Amino acid sequence: MNIVNLALANIKRGKSAAFSLFVLIFAAALLLNVGITVMFKMSTFYDDKVEELQDPHLGIMLNKANDKAAYHDYWKNNPDVKAFEMESMILMDAAKFRYGKSDMNSGAALFNSDAKRHFSSLKLIQKLAPVQPDDIYVPYSFKTSGGYKLGDPFTITFQEKSFSYRVAGFFESTMLGTPSMGMMKFLLPDAAYRELSEALGPAAEGISLSAALKDSRQSTKQLMNEFNKRSPDPSLNAIAPTFWETDIETMKSVGTMTINIVSMILVAFAGVIVLVALIVIKFRVTNSIDDGIVHIGALKAIGYTSRQILMSIVMQFMFITLCAGVIGVALSYAVIPAFGGIVSSLTGLLWIHGWDAEANVLSVLIVTILVLAVTLFSASRIRKLHPVAALRGGMMTHNFKRNPVPLEKSRGGLQFMLACKTIMMNGKQNSMIAFIIAAITFASVFSVVLYYNVASNKKAFIHLVGAETSNVMIQAKTASDGKKLIPAIERMDGVAKIAILDFITARIDGQDTYMNISDDFGKLENQTVYEGRFPKYDNEIAVSWAVSKRLGKGIGDTVKVEISQASQTYLITGLSQSISNMGKAAYLTLPGVRQILPDYEGSVINVYLKGMDTTRFIESIRAQHGQQIGNIINVDETIDSQSSIYISAVFAVMVLVLAITVLVVVMILYLVIKTMILKRRREFGILKATGYTTLQLMSQIAMSFIPIVLVGVIIGGVLGCVYTNSMLTLLLSGAGIHNVQFIVKIPLIVMLCIGLIALAYLVSMLVARRIKRISAYGMITE
Template sequence: MSVMLLAKATFQKNKSQMIGFMLLIIISSALMNLGLTTFLNYPQLFDQYANDMQSADVITTIQNKDETYIKTYQQELLHDPDTKQMEQRNVLFFAGKCQYRNSETLRQFAVLNKNDKQEIGKISMMEESNKSVEHGIYLPYLFHTGGQYNLLDDFTLTIIQDGKEVTFTYQIKGFYEEMMLATINSSTTGLLLDDEEYQTVSKRLSHTIDATMFLMKVNQHDQNSEYATRHLPTITSTNPSIRSDMNYYETIKQSRTLTSSIGATLIIAFSMIMMVILVIVIRFKIQNTIVEDMKNIGAYKAIGYTGIQILLSLMLPYLIIGGIGGILGIGLSNLLLPFLSYMFAIQTGLTWHQGLDALCVSMTLLFLMLIISLITMVTSMKAKKLTPIVALRSGFYTHNFKRNHVPLDKHKATLTVLLAMKALIQNLKANVMVSIVISAIAFASVFAGVLFYNISYQFDNFLFASSGDIADIIVESKTHEDHLRLKKDLEKISGVDHSVDFYTDNAFQCGHEVVICYTSENFLHLRSQQVLYQGRFPKYANEVAIGGLLASKLHKEPGEMITLKKGDKEQEYLITGLIQGANYMGHDVAITEEGYRLFVKDYEARTLNIYTKDKQEIEDTIQYIKQHYSSNIIGIQNNRKVVEASMGSYRDIVSALVCVIAGITLFIIILIMYLVQKTSILQRKQEFGILKAIGYTSKQLIHQIALTSLMVFVIGAMTGAILGYYLINPLLSMLLSYIGMMKVQFEIPWMMLITIILLICLTGSALAMWIARRIKKISPYLLVNEN
């Protein structure tokens, strides 16, 4: 009860500051619980949906142009002892294009017959119109949440077959969900047609796009990638005219939960920064409380209070606020979850109805209370050790003979400036603490600013960091001779910067991991050299650069050997470098064309990556190629537009998160500066009373306070901004390395750092002057004697 009386007195004396602490704790706990809940639960959402729909572990789709191969492949799957269940479906399989998020996207489509029964990969209808339409189609639910389509909207599908384009126009009858196909984040996107419409398309294309889809469930669900590796179709290497594709559970799950992983990581990172700021502010406040109430502490000890009771009285207010603020913050995070779910649905199409998670709530509260307990106990130890006589002397063990560094009679500066400098030196410890708080705020501001600049403003920086190199145009020629002729002709076009052979093959295995293989004539011609973050690109046939995440899993480094496998062929390669990117979650390798021919002897380049000098030249170059080479190419795509369309949802989601973080940062800046400034001014109230008694006006004192604050803020803001400049990219690299972004190199403009420093300094000084206005209404006597 004695301790509670002292704690109650602390509350009553610092009501506004305690409310400020409460708000800071609410924000910190809300962000932490939100991040933990997303990080731990969202990936499980995919598993839950997949289990309910009996999703396949592996899906292979092959055009029916070689019936012998289809039957051989079918028998291969049936005789695999790991095949638990298999289902075959007739589908239409082709390359095509459609509008998505106001941009045209080129994709590989599999059209399913809605009338077919499904045992594996069941289809769930999310929305369906009751109105009859003449030509109806069912799209993935993602086309509604992220593609901005609604029921009964027109949908135009263009099928590309043998260099020709055939266009179909439909009305959207409904939206469906299926975990492996209802997405644009994999190599194949599924569409649904009624039987009549399905047969119409098949007949119009003379059955050239008819295909067989194999859906497999395996005995060991977590072995789906190894199973897929064993059965990767190799028919494309011998007969390029046959279109085939394979998808497996692990990669689809990773691609559809990537946004939530990035978002959760950023939220948790920012909540940790907020926790650091919270710790620094609590330490600062308790230290000042001890100094301010030194005589009272001495009196309490003199009348019988023990050191433990004094310690508990200082800790208890913050523990109570921490508990209440933590609970309120968790409640706030639960209110924000639907908003976060909506943002994720834009990219994934998955609807997430998440309530409070007991584990995440417990982790948040436990961490919060542990941090507050430790910092308050360690900081309050000084009060416990104080003897009554020392406390009554305001903490002095003996007389103070500190040197006067700023004698007022020996400097030519104005008295306001000199007194501001004296205050800066005399309260050095307190000012250092204020500076540390401001440094943390500046660091958080730089963190939010860098993310916003590189995602919302300079989107290419985010694209290159997450997707690796991005060509403006990709062209696939019918023959190698057509490819060489086009490549030579492009050198004469003014809008083209350069082009490079580049081919992607997903039929590779490294250890037990399925990997994507890039092959090129010269990787140094890629536009983004950030793809390579360690070592060098391969030059010779026996060299390879591998994904950093893959290297980490295999415990490999540059200079060591790895074995790549494609079908029945194996080959050893020397690792010359490490590459990065979120594509395929870092499971990728890069080899030379000579190295690729060790697996495919008759390989000849037919795919060309084209880089234009300006984005405005992309469409003109495409039209030129179509006009002069339409009979020599299989397909051409505006790759820049395709990537931006597919990554646009990432941009919107992360930009929204960053804007929220930036808004919170601004609020935190104002809140903490208010707490710090009010504490600093109250600590010096006796000094201000003496100065006012000897003739200083309130205006002069306010200017002195603002000037002292400005000096502290400049040092703190500059320190935080410089730390942000050198530490933000390494911090983001550490946070995002688990998705393949091993070395983030975001741009950090100096002008942004200068702006942050100026805003913090001006805001802090303005707040100091505003808080200091109360000096006007207080007499010198009350300032000197107020307790």
């Protein structure tokens, strides 16, 4: 018999064990390939999309009244700019429309779909024909996470006027396609566009400036900073409500951050599965050597070398690995579109996945090399085995050193004591099971905590993004209006507190930063400072961890803040975290910012309500102070609609993680119990002969595994509760997060843990049921 036949014979001998190993390696290869492919592809996904859609790298939108020729000249004459385009559009600084299950308050940029343009010419993914006068084309994210389909009615409300349309098509956009950046793009057919433009008048006339760079790898952020620095009236740029700018670098970081986290979780989980498969392989190899030791002795006796026998074992596992790996990778192409759906819901961009040979080969190679290493390591003892010793069964006379849980002394019922004996005698195997269960429980807790905080109790998640969780955000028309509004709002019914929180762009030690300005940071719900404190006095500043790291400065150091052409030095009093704008945030008090802009008055008022319905409050304030209000945002609704795009992604991750957890629990227990029944067949026969019932033996087997599962689940659950936030901090550290405070809902975790233990018990009992098929007589007489 040659080595190949020997390997095939080994597989045939343990068909079901080979199958379960196949399933584990298959799952590992599948997940690994999805993770690696997505990670590979995501690095170029945005750039490829920009190229495909001919989108600009930089975009500025402003009211036509504020437009200046110098803005155009700057981009036209910039040597780094390849193409520049100016286009008229309708600019709504705060429009309202349904997105997901609630209304969304967002900026809206409406373009004429029939106009000719260089950038972003209209390419519809899906469309209705023929064109109707009330048609509107909306970003693809409206379909993937906004809950719209072709033909649905769409109503946009601006300045208390509502305009109704029919969704006639979906398009992709790399810059204005998701709610993340606070500005949404829409296109209207020529007639509808003109009609809306006329209805809204000059106040909504806007200008869109777009530019593409010669070298797409150049930092668009830097160029935008440069523009802000040189533009003739930068203070206007900084605080004008209808001045909006973005660049592809920022969009890419916002759009891909969640996807990168999801793919990292996938790869980490694939790692767990590979680890489980490797441990199982080690277990299987050791068992197959133990079981076939006489067979090995016979082979050695008739002249097979250790190398040949070793090779047959290696080949057996390599054959399973390669088959499972290749099939896993092939079937991952059925899963990647589902993942593509998540990418689409997060980015509003269509994910089309082609063949990625590099990732495929890498996935198979990683799995194969790891399996090879473990198999060689586990099977190496064959070399030391002498043929005579093997033929004698390889057993020493006294294999048992102690008798754990002596029945006459130990406490507890008979089944319990016998189960304890089994536990104590399989220390290594049980440690392995406990370790695996702990790892998958940790991952499950992680995913459940993530989902709970994104989908159910969103406060911590929204704080992580950097947003303030007030109920209503009111933008005063002018600074003097703001001054009058504050005391008036404070006196209104249901108002618990108010706080000013403005955002302007500034430079700190030459680095572009988003400056948060408040009258009192202590009033904010989102206390982003995790070390030190927020600024209290006019010479103090707090900076984000990302800014601190980039500048190499910490608490107690001073920084130079530039806004327009004025500057001032401030003392850093605290470090904060923020995920938005790549974590580039800083915080000044109102008196602090007045050191640079002496006339500065806060214009955005955050209102916190108590016992008052948000919608009713908005109606009431509009009625009472409508003249002084530029814009009102219902923060509750906005949070609901903006987080809806994350919910489906995190839900998919949770489902995947839980499904894999169930698979691993089932597989591990199936393999271990099945092997145990085979190995202890004679023992169970004797017990049956002496009067043990099948149910008693089944319970004994289940009881010998439940404590192990219990230990694993408790360790994993506790670690999950304690370290999920640390793990998230680690994952998000690149995005400027230093301290995640997600709510760990203990009852939910306890339910999950109880569920896992119940599952383990059920699986143990079901697998142990095989014992029913074995008769006492058969086992005694065989």
